Amino acid sequence: MSGAPAPMRGPRRIVCLTEEPTETLYALGEQDRIVGISGFTVRPPRARREKPKVSAFTSAKIEEILKLQPDLAIGFSDIQADIAAELVRRGVEVWISNHRSVEGIVDYVRRLGALVGVPARADAYADGLARGLEAIEAEAATLPRRPRMYFEEWDDPPITGIRWVAELMRIAGGDDIFPELAAEPLAKQRILADASEVVRRAPDIIVGSWCGKKFRPDKVAARPGWDAIPAVRDGELHEVKSPLILQPGPAALTDGVRALAEIVQAWSRRQHGTARGS
Template sequence: MGPQRIVCLTEEPTETLYLLGEEHRIVGISGFTVRPPRARKEKPKVSAFTSANIDKILALKPDLAIGFSDIQADIAAALIKAGVEVWISNHRSVEGIVDYIRRLGALVGAASRADALAMQMEERIATVRADAETLERRPRVYLEEWDDPQITGIRWVSELLTIAGGDDIFPEHAAMPLARDRILADPLEVVRRSPDIVIGSWCGKRFRPEHVAARPGWENVPAVANGELHEIKSPLILQPGPAALTDGLDALSAIVRGWSNRQAPD
């Protein structure tokens, strides 16, 4: 049986439950949910990412609330004090996302379907990785999660970039789980590391390549000089759920492959 009335405080449990055919269990979702699109039409919105309408959630009489990371600790604490069972996941890697699919599926009695979905994701990853191995040269890539202050890419995005055939210029930052630990103390460090590609995924707002190109000292960065400034919408890559392993990985692969094709001699 498992929980019958689930509130999803972030997008990834909503997307996963819909993919598993268990959407009937969901009674409330995050206002930031965009996948699948029908969820926004079918389910009441009860939370943002760092805040939630606790009274509205309690009125839905949930038997489980699912959230993500320490950032939702206050929401989780309020719900626990009100007697709601809460699961806060904290996966930060590609392997962790795949495992999350399996764990969530088991939680709602859909373990076999979750395992099949996870295996499908693993096969997709293996295919993209094998395709990337045919590239003659791997680009150096600067992943930017926010612009002011400049925050480098989180671990699962960095790992997906590696799978797609690129190399993160700040791999040491990607290992840091908290955004504050990935803030660039010196923006000119990007210049010194000379990325071939810049990929922006600014959570909640549009990437502005013209602003990036105009940063002092950045004019000689290969990515700027060659117009290799690209955006991947944050819902595709910054949610640690299925979207990152599908459309997010595809978007990274397309950018890397496109760059590689442009390096080929005429």
């Protein structure tokens, strides 16, 4: 019948085991499908008020999830393999994505949109995310010099950033000092065996995003030998909140990369002013 609303396609009762599917589904206007979320979800803020929290990152309330009668659970990475396996054994369909790059995040938005029957809306949203990145990259191309950057996602032991973070630093105008580690998918493979290697690679900017706790620039600056690092010498130690950058979803491609770009642009202005005044 003409004028009747289109029937809902795809899964109708989704449990989101991490934040990025929640943020994406809300952005696509498909939040009514969500029946449970991760306790670490902060974006969008209304999700925490509207949806029951049924999982952490490495654990989940399996019985609570089953009571929600989901027809799909969505998670991320090998770290949630045990949760996924248990849900599969209990009869729940599960999608564990494993994207680790900026391109992968954009593609994830498209795939999730297609999965819930709104591919055109998802493509439009993904295209907008890509255009935003292109604009930031174009602005970064005007910088007189690219800073060398060290990104730390944990302090004890020091763990450097994952691939999409390194790529976002490049888009923002900087260069990751540990590109070979950024390619490693597992956090344990990105532990710095020798923290003094940061001193040797001499970053101009240090960005901390300690997952779940506040970044402490004073503690970083006090590490043995780190006073020789240009970033420490010049006071270029900055925090980007972990929900903005450590989730492989829309947040990283919007607020996360913008935060990095602001840090790089401010560094460039200070350096340029110093150079002119010297």
